[in-house]
Amino acid sequence: MAGEILDNRGRGDAHWHWPAVHPEGRKFALITAAASFVTALLAWETLAWPLAFLTLGVLAFFRDPERVVPQGDNLIVSPADGLVSLIAQVEPPKELIVDDGSGSAGLTAGPVTRISIFMSVFDVHINRAPIGGTVRRVVYIPGKFMNADLDKASDENERQHVLVERPDGLMVGFTQIAGLIARRIVPFVKPGDLVAGGQRVGLIRFGSRVDVYLPAGTDAKVVLGQTVVAGETVLAETGTQKLIEGVSQ
Known part of the structure; x- marks a missing residue:
């Protein structure tokens, strides 16, 4: 298939x-x-x-498992299976912003929407590219192994930042974060690789979290508490800002 x-x-x-x-x-x-x-x-x-x-x-x-990836130039798909545990306006990680000497620009400084997806041990742990394009950065940061569901895990846990640039120059960054049980982040890609949207790009062993940094001016199309599927659930449409509400039932 x-x-x-x-x-x-x-x-x-x-x-x-x-x-x-x-x-x-x-x-x-x-x-x-x-x-x-x-x-x-x-x-x-x-x-x-x-x-x-x-x-x-x-x-x-x-x-x-195989996934059917929605096709569309403006779509950003989920890189992970799991629960949308946090949605917040934050500054992207400095590793995705600062000049890394590669000659490729990073993300622009300034608050953007971050979607955090918590993966339990029962979720599929293969991570996928949120957009198609060129992998510009893969930055590994050693750190702690606290509960990945905590907000501060984004800054203190062992993690790996990945930046993908579309052919039109739009960039989406995401971060694989180790958790209490997770002890290894395994990348499948390196800077310079071309990836398709929804392509497998790595995994985190035994429970963890993935943060996605949407482009400026883009809101989430998912709501807090929603369960998403890697490579299939559309997290956002670039340049679209709209309040979306959900009802827990």
């Missing part, structure tokens, strides 16, 4: 299938499966069964 065009008039072929497991997770599943097998041979059933269930949990955590 990957690369197939589907539309709102029924074109394409859609059917459910078991999601693939990302290669990053296969080694962990192999280790737990081997441990379960060995303990079963030794008749240590009190360990064998929990290890078997842990293997299934690892496979589920690293699942990598």
Whole structure:
């Protein structure tokens, strides 16, 4: 199905299938499966069964389902699965603003809308590009491992900033943030790479958060408390400002 065009008039072929497991997770599943097998041979059933269930949990955590990415030059799609836990007007991280010596400009200083998406251990943890274009920056920052649901996690936790520039010059930055359990941010891209909107660009192991910095003059099309899907949910349309309200029910 990957690369197939589907539309709102029924074109394409859609059917459910078991999601693939990302290669990053296969080694962990192999280790737990081997441990379960060995303990079963030794008749240590009190360990064998929990290890078997842990293997299934690892496979589920690293699942990598296909996504149907909305197409449109003005669309910004969610880079992560999870809960919209914070929406605020903030200054973008300095790492995405200051001159990094690469010859490519960063984001313009000034308050913009930041959408924070919290990923629990039950969410898919593959992160995707919010727009198509050229990766201009990938900046890793070591830090703490406090609860990723806290606002200050954006400034204090281990994190990785990514900046993508569209062909027309518009830039969107996002930050992968480690959490209490997460201990590694794994990038799939580097500066200079070309990415499509919704393309896989990295993952964070075992619970975390992603912050998205919308361009100036752009409001979120999602509301606080909404569950979003990486590569599919439209977070914003560039240049659009409108109050959107939701009702919890």
